[in-house]
Amino acid sequence: MEKRGGKITPEQDALQYIAACRDKPFLEERFIDSLKGKGVFSHKTIEPSSFVVEYRGKIICHKNKRPENRRGDTVNGFLYEFSWKGTQWCVDASKEDGSLGRLVNDDHTSPNCEVRKVLCEGKPHLCLFAVEEISPGEEITYSYGDKSYPWRSTDEDLAASNSEESHSDDDDELPGPSRGRDSFGNISTRLHFRDSSPFTKLDSFQEKRNTRRQLKDISSIQKEEDSALSSNERESDGDYEPSDTELKSSCKSAIKAKEKHITAKNYCYVCGNGVRKISRHFKKHADEEPEIAAALALRKNSIERRRQLDRLRNRGNYRHNQEVLRSNTGVLKLKRRPKDDVINASKFVHCLFCKGMLKRSEISRHLPNCAKRSSDNVCSKTVDFSDVALTESELLKNLPSGVWRILRAMKQDEVAFVVQNDPLLIRMAQSLVDEYGNDPSKHDHIRQKLREMGRFLLALHDKGIFGFEYAIKPHNFYKVVDTVKNLAGFSAEEWRYKNPNLALKLGNSLKTLGDILISGAASDKKVVKDANAFIKLCENQWTELVSQTAVASLTGRKVNSPSTIPFTRDVQTFYRYLQKASASATESMTANESPQVYSALCRVTLAQTSVINKCAPEVSAMTLKSFQERGDTTRVLSKHFIKINIMSQTGENVAVLLTSQLVNALTLLLSKRHACNVHEDNPFLFAKPDCSSSSHYHGGSCIKAIVSLCSAKNPEHLRSVHLYKHTARIFQILNLENDELDHLGKLLDHDIRAERDYYRLPEAAVELAKIAKLILAMEKGSLENFKGNSLEEIEIEGLCPV
Ligand SMILES: C[S@@+](CC[C@H](N)C(=O)[O-])C[C@H]1O[C@@H](n2cnc3c(N)ncnc32)[C@H](O)[C@@H]1O
Numbered sequence: 165m166e167k168r169g170g171k172i173t174p175e176q177d178a179l180q181y182i183a184a185c186r187d188k189p190f191l192e193e194r195f196i197d198s199l200k201g202k203g204v205f206s207h208k209t210i211e212p213s214s215f216v217v218e219y220r221g222k223i224i225c226h227k228n229k230r231p232e233n234r235r236g237d238t239v240n241g242f243l244y245e246f247s248w249k250g251t252q253w254c255v256d257a258s259k260e261d262g263s264l265g266r267l268v269n270d271d272h273t274s275p276n277c278e279v280r281k282v283l284c285e286g287k288p289h290l291c292l293f294a295v296e297e298i299s300p301g302e303e304i305t306y307s308y309g310d311k312s313y314p315w316r317s318t319d320e321d322l323a324a325s326n327s328e329e330s331h332s333d334d335d336d337e338l339p340g341p342s343r344g345r346d347s348f349g350n351i352s353t354r355l356h357f358r359d360s361s362p363f364t365k366l367d368s369f370q371e372k373r374n375t376r377r378q379l380k381d382i383s384s385i386q387k388e389e390d391s392a393l394s395s396n397e398r399e400s401d402g403d404y405e406p407s408d409t410e411l412k413s414s415c416k417s418a419i420k421a422k423e424k425h426i427t428a429k430n431y432c433y434v435c436g437n438g439v440r441k442i443s444r445h446f447k448k449h450a451d452e453e454p455e456i457a458a459a460l461a462l463r464k465n466s467i468e469r470r471r472q473l474d475r476l477r478n479r480g481n482y483r484h485n486q487e488v489l490r491s492n493t494g495v496l497k498l499k500r501r502p503k504d505d506v507i508n509a510s511k512f513v514h515c516l517f518c519k520g521m522l523k524r525s526e527i528s529r530h531l532p533n534c535a536k537r538s539s540d541n542v543c544s545k546t547v548d549f550s551d552v553a554l555t556e557s558e559l560l561k562n563l564p565s566g567v568w569r570i571l572r573a574m575k576q577d578e579v580a581f582v583v584q585n586d587p588l589l590i591r592m593a594q595s596l597v598d599e600y601g602n603d604p605s606k607h608d609h610i611r612q613k614l615r616e617m618g619r620f621l622l623a624l625h626d627k628g629i630f631g632f633e634y635a636i637k638p639h640n641f642y643k644v645v646d647t648v649k650n651l652a653g654f655s656a657e658e659w660r661y662k663n664p665n666l667a668l669k670l671g672n673s674l675k676t677l678g679d680i681l682i683s684g685a686a687s688d689k690k691v692v693k694d695a696n697a698f699i700k701l702c703e704n705q706w707t708e709l710v711s712q713t714a715v716a717s718l719t720g721r722k723v724n725s726p727s728t729i730p731f732t733r734d735v736q737t738f739y740r741y742l743q744k745a746s747a748s749a750t751e752s753m754t755a756n757e758s759p760q761v762y763s764a765l766c767r768v769t770l771a772q773t774s775v776i777n778k779c780a781p782e783v784s785a786m787t788l789k790s791f792q793e794r795g796d797t798t799r800v801l802s803k804h805f806i807k808i809n810i811m812s813q814t815g816e817n818v819a820v821l822l823t824s825q826l827v828n829a830l831t832l833l834l835s836k837r838h839a840c841n842v843h844e845d846n847p848f849l850f851a852k853p854d855c856s857s858s859s860h861y862h863g864g865s866c867i868k869a870i871v872s873l874c875s876a877k878n879p880e881h882l883r884s885v886h887l888y889k890h891t892a893r894i895f896q897i898l899n900l901e902n903d904e905l906d907h908l909g910k911l912l913d914h915d916i917r918a919e920r921d922y923y924r925l926p927e928a929a930v931e932l933a934k935i936a937k938l939i940l941a942m943e944k945g946s947l948e949n950f951k952g953n954s955l956e957e958i959e960i961e962g963l964c965p966v
Contacts, residue, residue, distance in 0.1 A: 178215040178282045178291045187217055187264045191304070195436050195487060196269075197494040202436060203269045203303045210298035216277050217304065219244055219265035219290040221257030242266050248281060248288045255290055260435055260448065268292060270313060271305035279306055431497060433480030442477045475518065482519040496521060513585055566597045570607050570614075579618035582625075588632040589617055591680050592673070598858050606865065616666075617673055623647045632677050638697040644674065645709050652714065664714035671706055675699065734876035741874035742772050746829060753832060759853035762833065762840035767866040769829040770850045773822065774863030782818045784863045786810055786849040791830060 172180075181187070190207040210216060221242065242257040257266035268277070277292040292306055429438035432445055434453055439445040443460075450457045459476060462469035481497040488494040498512065499520030512521050570593060574580040583589045593614055600606035621632060627643040629635045635644055648670045653662025661667050678699045682692050749765035774783050787810070794808040806827065807819050822830075830849065838844070840853045848860035871882045 174213055174215040174293055175282055178218065178289070178293075179284055181215065182218055182282065182284045182289050182291070185220070185263075191217060191264050193264055193267050196303075197488070200269055201438070202267045203305075204264045204267050205303050206298050206300060208300050210294045212294050212296050214294045216292045216294055216298070217265045217268065218263075218282075219255055219257060219268070219279070219292065220261070220263040221255040221259070221266060223287045223289070224254045224256055225287075226252040226254060244290060246281075246288075246290070253288060265290070265292065268304050268306060270308040272307040272310075272313075275306045276302065277304055277306040429497070430477050431480040431484035433476060433483055436480070436484070438484070442480070443473050446473065446476065478519040481521070482514055485514070485521050498522070500526075564594070564597065567594050570597065570610050573607070574611055574615070579615050579622065582621045583614045583618040586618075586621060586631055586633075588636075588677050588681060589614060589621070591684060592617065592677060595676070595680060598856070599860075599862065600865075609865075613673070616669065617677075620647065620651060620670055620673075623651055633681060633691070636674070636678050636681055636698045637694040638701055641698055641701045641705075645706075648674075648710055654713070659713060660717040661714050664717035667710050667714040671702070671710055675702060678702070734878055734882055737876050738775075738871060738874045738882055742768060742775075742870060745870065746772065746825070750829060750832060753836060757836050757839045759840045762836055762842070762853045765829060766833055766850055766852075767861055768870065769826060769833065770861050770863050771866040771870050773820070773826055774867055776823065776826075777820055781863075782810060783820060784850060784860060786820065787847050788834070788849050788851075789847065791849050792834070 191204055192207065193202050194205050195201070196203045204217065206216075221244070244255040244257065246253050246255075257263070276294060276296055276298050278295050279290050280293055281288040282291045283289070292304065298304065429440055430442040431438050432442065432449070434449040434456075437445070446453075446456045447460065450460055455472075455476060459469060459472035462472060484494075485496050488496050496512065499515075499518075499522050512523055514521050567590070571580075571584055571590070574583065583593075593610065596610045596613060600610060617632075621630075621635075624630070624635055624644070624647050627640075627647060629640055629643060634640065648667055649661075651670065652664060652667035654660075654667070655662070678695050681695045682699075745768045746765070749761060749768055752761045753765050770784065777783050790808065790810040794806075806822050806824070808822065809817050810820055811817060837851070842851045842853045843855065843857040843859075845857040846852075846855075846859070847857075850861045852859045852861060867882075871879045876882055
């Protein structure tokens with residue numbers, strides 16, 4: 165505010181703000197940490213000597229008297245005692261009226277403001293004036309006076325403060341605001357601290373009460389059972405004077421509590437303040453917060469009232485903990501006192517229901533009961549996810565930024581919440597990012613995969629399983645199977661799945677999670693043993709219980725699906741496109757080697773290899789070694805195919821079919837790895853250039869990318885999982901030469917069973933024969949005869965049904 169016609173003095177400026185009851189617009193409050201609480205910050209430069217802010221509050225004149233041990237609503241901190249003209253005055257700023265002066269913190273070594281009294285309508289107003297230039301972003305501070313405040317204490321101060329201090333009533337002394345019920349978290353220092361303020365008696369009384377509460381808190385925390393209504397949170401109003409011994413032991417406990425970086429206070433979700441009596445504190449906010457009003461309106465001591473207040477209390481604690489984790493400063497508010505001496509924040513997690521913070525190892529035990537108790541059922545829309553961002557920042561902080569970004573960009577709902585709070589899913593996210601590299605086009609896919617697993621985990625909640633670590637145990641196997649069947653829409657009447665792909669995908673992901681769990685828990689023998697037992701059960705029973713029917717459901721669809729002649733044309737179009745792309749990438753590579761050209765050739769080669777091998781996942785992860793040491797190759801079907809045996813991740817022997825063109829492309833790629841910047845320690849045949857030693861391309865994504873470019877009429881059919889098999893057959897046939905094609909036709913018609921070592925299933929060979937017939941028809945221009953037929957409808961003469 166400026167006077168018209170010229171600059172005003174800082175005092176005049178102060179008077180205008182006093183009269184308007186307003187604060188400067190460039191000041192803002194910010195939460196600093198749980199120790200200091202909030203503070204006031206400036207957005208712009210403040211000139212030295214300018215008026216900054218008023219310590220606004222109720223100005224009370226005590227007419228030479230000090231308030232004697234007053235215990236009323238106003239004595240809750242924020243009392244600024246001072247003397248003026250021989251009279252004791254006090255500014256009581258305990259009312260949270262949105263004014264900023266009451267939030268300015270103490271700095272006794274280098275404050276940037278000082279307090280001066282400004283007279284307005286006969287009353288002294290306490291105003292802060294800048295003693296130096298204050299830069300934008302700087303916190304506004306002033307010295308609360310010469311008293312020994314606990315946050316200033318060093319060991320020496322503490323020792324000194326143990327001796328009595330006399331209080332000075334000097335007119336000029338402007339001691340800072342005292343807090344009767346200080347929310348200062350450092351209990352041990354506070355217990356030693358002797359306040360020189362007029363409220364010494366009250367403070368020591370409060371200290372004893374607090375100490376007693378602290379004692380109660382600690383013992384009740386220890387006793388607390390797995391209950392959402394934790395007794396340590398309940399408040400007591402009883403007047404109790406602890407004995408010296410109790411005081412001493414409580415001091416010890418309090419010091420211990422401090423060392424453990426936990427607090428016994430609760431944090432208000434409305435104002436962020438840490439208080440010991442949260443229910444009483446809530447009354448202040450009843451007018452502005454309907455939820456508080458509703459909870460307080462419930463019958464005193466009723467379970468429902470307690471439950472509602474607990475819920476609101478946890479909400480504030482949850483936000484407080486978020487801030488502590490984010491800023492890495494302050495003390496955590498835990499639901500239960502841990503036994504360990506050192507608090508490792510990453511070992512704690514918030515309960516989805518009550519939002520209390522518990523040990524990760526305890527959460528799965530806590531959740532089912534809490535879920536039952538909670539009226540906020542997980543499926544209920546009342547769960548407030550708006551503030552459920554990346555909750556356990558400690559856990560996620562150590563992740564590579566790529567993983568963090570993917571998790572961060574998820575729609576923040578209950579699915580994201582469970583994903584972000586499941587250590588195994590986070591590791592899965594990490595491995596997916598490793599797998600797909602930092603290619604942003606894959607992020608959606610990764611997110612979808614994670615959300616799919618998040619939904620899976622949410623469905624497992626109904627069976628009392630609240631984490632994948634817990635799911636991957638043999639005794640949970642059948643619950644997991646049931647959940648997968650439910651999610652994939654299994655119908656016992658029709659004996660088929662509505663979404664068989666989902667059943668198959670979830671099975672694969674479970675297997676991946678099992679592997680991740682084993683690899684990360686090498687030292688925990690029990691976890692490894694359980695996970696191995698679970699995987700064994702999957703190997704022995706998953707097919708029968710889940711995938712067989714899922715595959716049958718997929719095949720069932722085939723009748724109506726487009727495995728007809730136009731599809732064959734699309735395969736041919738795709739095949740030709742790949743041939744052309746491969747030829748052009750090979751040419752470019754020979755002329756001008758670069759990571760880009762390498763990448764193009766590598767991807768097209770992988771797409772071809774994948775299709776020909778029915779998109780077996782092992783193909784993408786083939787090692788350089790298996791290709792280089794392919795001594796054990798067998799020529800199959802024709803001079804154009806060789807078969808190499810590779811070891812899958814599960815230790816199985818898998819045959820991979822390569823055409824001579826593919827062998828040539830791979831040999832070329834191999835020779836250019838170094839020049840095209842493929843990591844020298846990367847063991848994969850389809851390694852990515854310019855990437856880490858563990859990254860490689862993936863057949864599925866390469867196919868997807870190329871399919872969308874090849875101008876097929878129905879590109880989606882080329883990507884459909886259940887058509888890969890047919891596509892593979894056609895590809896194999898397309899690689900044959902005409903005489904071989906004829907030969908194949910005859911061979912398949914008559915000697916089909918002779919080729920069993922290559923065609924594992926007789927049906928596969930039948931399909932191959934059928935497709936060969938189609939291709940031959942195509943070559944001869946008689947394809948029209950088959951138009952509209954499904955593969956099943958095409959007959960192979962002379963072939964007995966198998
Ligand atoms: C007038 S209030 C200031 C606002 C306070 N930070 C809040 O969030 O409500 C005074 C209280 O703030 C805290 N405080 C002030 N200055 C501090 C400092 N330098 N370090 C730690 N705590 C401080 C103490 O708890 C003190 O009782």
